[in-house]
Amino acid sequence: GVASIIGDVAVDLVVSRANGLFRCVRLDAVTETDMAKSDPDPALYARSQLAVPGEVDAFISHSWYDEPRRKWLALQEWHADFQAQHGRSPLVWLDKFSIDQDAVSANLVCLPLFLAGCNSLVALRGPTFMQRLWCIVELFVFLEMGGTPAEIQVIDFALPEPHRRGSWPAPQNAQSPSSRVSRVSAFSADDAAAIDVRSAVCGRPEDQSRLRTLLAASFGSLDACSEALRELLAPEGRTGAARQGHWGQYTPGRPPASPHSPPSDWLGSRLARRLASRVTGRTTARSAIVPVSQQNSEMTTGTGGDAAAA
Numbered sequence: 001g002v003a004s005i006i007g008d009v010a011v012d013l014v015v016s017r018a019n020g021l022f023r024c025v026r027l028d029a030v031t032e033t034d035m036a037k038s039d040p041d042p043a044l045y046a047r048s049q050l051a052v053p054g055e056v057d058a059f060i061s062h063s064w065y066d067e068p069r070r071k072w073l074a075l076q077e078w079h080a081d082f083q084a085q086h087g088r089s090p091l092v093w094l095d096k097f098s099i100d101q102d103a104v105s106a107n108l109v110c111l112p113l114f115l116a117g118c119n120s121l122v123a124l125r126g127p128t129f130m131q132r133l134w135c136i137v138e139l140f141v142f143l144e145m146g147g148t149p150a151e152i153q154v155i156d157f158a159l160p161e162p163h164r165r166g167s168w169p170a171p172q173n174a175q176s177p178s179s180r181v182s183r184v185s186a187f188s189a190d191d192a193a194a195i196d197v198r199s200a201v202c203g204r205p206e207d208q209s210r211l212r213t214l215l216a217a218s219f220g221s222l223d224a225c226s227e228a229l230r231e232l233l234a235p236e237g238r239t240g241a242a243r244q245g246h247w248g249q250y251t252p253g254r255p256p257a258s259p260h261s262p263p264s265d266w267l268g269s270r271l272a273r274r275l276a277s278r279v280t281g282r283t284t285a286r287s288a289i290v291p292v293s294q295q296n297s298e299m300t301t302g303t304g305g306d307a308a309a310a
Contacts, residue, residue, distance in 0.1 A: 018110040024051040025097040028089035038064035040101040053117035057090035066126030074157040074182035116145040133200040156185040192233040
């Protein structure tokens with residue numbers, strides 16, 4: 001899982017890199033044109049800002065192979081609901097804006113920390129979402145890094161009325177339920193049972209091969225990886241405490257009230273705990289770990305892939 005993503009890179013080096021690569025964008029600065037296609041655009045990365053762990057409201061997980069217009073409308077409906085509840089536009093991690101396309105490999109190594117630094121994961125669940133390997137990996141790593149299924153918001157726009165699962169949220173904006181293209185849902189037992197890492201694909205063959213190799217090496221086989229994710233997402237597995245780190249418990253969608261340690265210490269401690277839990281077999285890791293120190297060493301950037309083409 002997490003260990004396979006970072007490979008042999010030392011935790012402190014991952015943290016050092018993540019501090020400079022963790023970026024977010026205000027959702028009201030994102031346009032429909034920006035989200036129309038997956039082609040890398042350096043100008044979008046330039047519009048993002050350096051992020052602080054715990055202050056990014058959501059990691060947006062989505063498939064570039066879903067119909068762009070419908071996905072955009074679903075995202076805007078979630079955006080409107082968030083604004084109605086919080087009185088502001090959310091800060092989000094969004095691949096085209098948050099990933100430096102000239103250093104994709106370095107960003108991949110930091111993915112566990114990017115996910116841990118976000119207060120929730122918004123899954124824009126279109127028809128192809130569960131078939132995309134990047135989307136599955138993002139779900140898995142979010143949960144492995146201490147996130148809970150309750151912190152995953154599924155915005156389902158996959159099926160036409162009246163077949164969508166879930167229920168409409170209480171009206172919080174001018175849109176009525178009948179005018180919406182999406183509904184707030186959750187991953188069902190059927191969704192969990194249908195997960196198959198072996199059949200999930202990436203837009204770039206090299207990404208697909210790399211991710212499958214990493215997951216198979218971590219779990220022993222791709223089938224074992226699929227089973228692990230099914231157990232994490234299954235409704236009967238949706239229990240557990242809210243995430244805790246050096247910043248203590250916090251509410252999804254809101255930053256911690258009073259940080260007690262620098263972001264680098266918090267991120268490093270979170271990653272180290274998750275790696276320790278995998279090594280010892282514990283399902284949770286709450287034990288204290290000496291915070292890692294900031295180092296100036298740079299990780300070697302490998303061959304880049306198109307992480308935006310999930």
